[in-house]
Amino acid sequence: xxxxxxxxxxERNELQALQLERLKQMVTKIYHNVPFYxxxxxxxxxxxxxxxxxxxxxxxxxxTKQDLRDNYPYGLFATPMSQIVRLHASSGTTGKPTVVGYTxxxxxxxxxxxxxxxxxxxxxxxxxxxxxxxYGLFTGGLGAHYGAERLGSSVIPMSGGNTEKQIMLxxxxxxxxxxxxxxxxxxxxEAMEEMGVGLEEISLKTGIFGAEPxxxxxxxxxxxxxxxxxxxxxxxxxxxxxxxxxxxxxQNGMHIWEDHFIPEIxxxxxxxxxxxxxxxxxxxxxxxxxxxxxxxxxTKDISMLTAERCKCGRTHVRMQRVSGRTDDMLIIRGxxxxxxxxxSVLLEIGEVxxxxxxxxxxxxxxxxxEILVELSEKSFSDKISILESLEKRIMNRISSVLGISAxxxxxxxxxxxxxxxxxxRVIDKxxx
Amino acid sequence: MFKQVSIFLENKKGRLKEVLKLLADNNxxxxxxxxxxxxxxxxxxxxxxxxxxxxQILKENSFRINITNVLGxxxxxxxxxxxxxxxxxxxxxxxxEYAHTCTPSNVGKSAFIVRVDExxxxxxxEIIKKCNDISTISE
Numbered sequence: 001x002x003x004x005x006x007x008x009x010x011e012r013n014e015l016q017a018l019q020l021e022r023l024k025q026m027v028t029k030i031y032h033n034v035p036f037y038x039x040x041x042x043x044x045x046x047x048x049x050x051x052x053x054x055x056x057x058x059x060x061x062x063x064t065k066q067d068l069r070d071n072y073p074y075g076l077f078a079t080p081m082s083q084i085v086r087l088h089a090s091s092g093t094t095g096k097p098t099v100v101g102y103t104x105x106x107x108x109x110x111x112x113x114x115x116x117x118x119x120x121x122x123x124x125x126x127x128x129x130x131x132x133x134x135y136g137l138f139t140g141g142l143g144a145h146y147g148a149e150r151l152g153s154s155v156i157p158m159s160g161g162n163t164e165k166q167i168m169l170x171x172x173x174x175x176x177x178x179x180x181x182x183x184x185x186x187x188x189x190e191a192m193e194e195m196g197v198g199l200e201e202i203s204l205k206t207g208i209f210g211a212e213p214x215x216x217x218x219x220x221x222x223x224x225x226x227x228x229x230x231x232x233x234x235x236x237x238x239x240x241x242x243x244x245x246x247x248x249x250x251q252n253g254m255h256i257w258e259d260h261f262i263p264e265i266x267x268x269x270x271x272x273x274x275x276x277x278x279x280x281x282x283x284x285x286x287x288x289x290x291x292x293x294x295x296x297x298x299t300k301d302i303s304m305l306t307a308e309r310c311k312c313g314r315t316h317v318r319m320q321r322v323s324g325r326t327d328d329m330l331i332i333r334g335x336x337x338x339x340x341x342x343x344s345v346l347l348e349i350g351e352v353x354x355x356x357x358x359x360x361x362x363x364x365x366x367x368x369x370e371i372l373v374e375l376s377e378k379s380f381s382d383k384i385s386i387l388e389s390l391e392k393r394i395m396n397r398i399s400s401v402l403g404i405s406a407x408x409x410x411x412x413x414x415x416x417x418x419x420x421x422x423x424x425r426v427i428d429k430x431x432x
Numbered sequence: 433m434f435k436q437v438s439i440f441l442e443n444k445k446g447r448l449k450e451v452l453k454l455l456a457d458n459n460x461x462x463x464x465x466x467x468x469x470x471x472x473x474x475x476x477x478x479x480x481x482x483x484x485x486x487x488q489i490l491k492e493n494s495f496r497i498n499i500t501n502v503l504g505x506x507x508x509x510x511x512x513x514x515x516x517x518x519x520x521x522x523x524x525x526x527x528x529e530y531a532h533t534c535t536p537s538n539v540g541k542s543a544f545i546v547r548v549d550e551x552x553x554x555x556x557x558e559i560i561k562k563c564n565d566i567s568t569i570s571e
Binding site: 377388 | 436497547
């Protein structure tokens, strides 16, 4: 179901013309209003007038998270504070958070793209949407909330935590749609089982999950455990919040709302733009944001773009599900390893729970990888030989997929910390 | 035939103590116990007096468990009786997966728990019925 058919199904040449017009306006605005960008342009010897086509985007400077940190808190805002009606902050791994600011128009735009995204996932004004993303500085909760409200759905602002209550209200309020992280969706499904709440007691039909990378096998698990269709939504606070892109019913890539964002894929080392179909780092340029417009923002998320026509009728380019981050990537004995690879192996083998953790240590000069895995009810056999054979199967598959060998260790249920937000998949004990 | 409770325990200090305390606190009596271990974990196998209760409280406390059907056998407490029993199974092509002893119900007898293939249990029970010196443990 389209929320904004005119935009979502716009012919590509019209869409690109719109993008160019908006890009030119955005570039002019930041050049004149944001000293950081003016300096960056001048260093490169470029001016707003040099942007004559979308290809000229590659002449322009990048923006990184460090730039936001260096200009903490409001240094990159393009409008005076009196026009900023909302501030959000994303968690920083070190010290100060990165701050984002929104004008009233930005909030309207954000609500529109989230409403569009939720409609893309099958929700409408009759839906009852349970939002279990955290409300607060995190853009997840309020982002989803304003979008769902704009859509006209009945919004349940649960935020995170209080799982028993979440399940009780999910039942009693007849929630049809669930919005939270994929990790939390699994957590809720398990809690429901423990509480003895059957699937026939709830009205859930769809889930719109994001805020962390998740595999196809994790999706299959969630769809099975909750008997719903699970869709991927993507976003990041710097670019807007949730709703930058969204999967359609084809479940084959997420449509990036190109009337608001221009995506690029670049080689993270050479910084050269890559053609459609090649994997690399996702970069976004915001062309309608007023408070904090960003030029070529490097997300560190790894993805790939395709402009192949989608059966849903939407013409906006699709991005592949994020397969990891350039900084989530571990280098173990010289090999690039992503936690998501481990996830897909474990779920493919199917006899373990989706709760795992990678422990990386260094023994003398040699890196060692140990993977902790919780045994599922059905895989726990009384016979040691069966357990050992499962261990070996996992070990062989990991070795084949990752390119390095890992020790597999079965652990008791609930040993691996559950997360209500993003799951911690890696414990790197090396002091690199 | 008994329902044996198998419990997965990590090879960490205190795990065995925890599970035994849990059973003790819930008045569950253990009639046979064995631990099969590997470097990283152990499988604790128990014959208890109340399987349903044990299953429930172990699951509630997040233990990974499994219920297996096993045979409870009683033989004469004298040299050669174990050999006779195992030989009897061997002649009928019934493989012994594992075995461990337990408290006999009668004096002068030795008792043990035997695991055979699930689909050979009925056959094994038939064979034992026909034997004079071997019987199954009364539950």
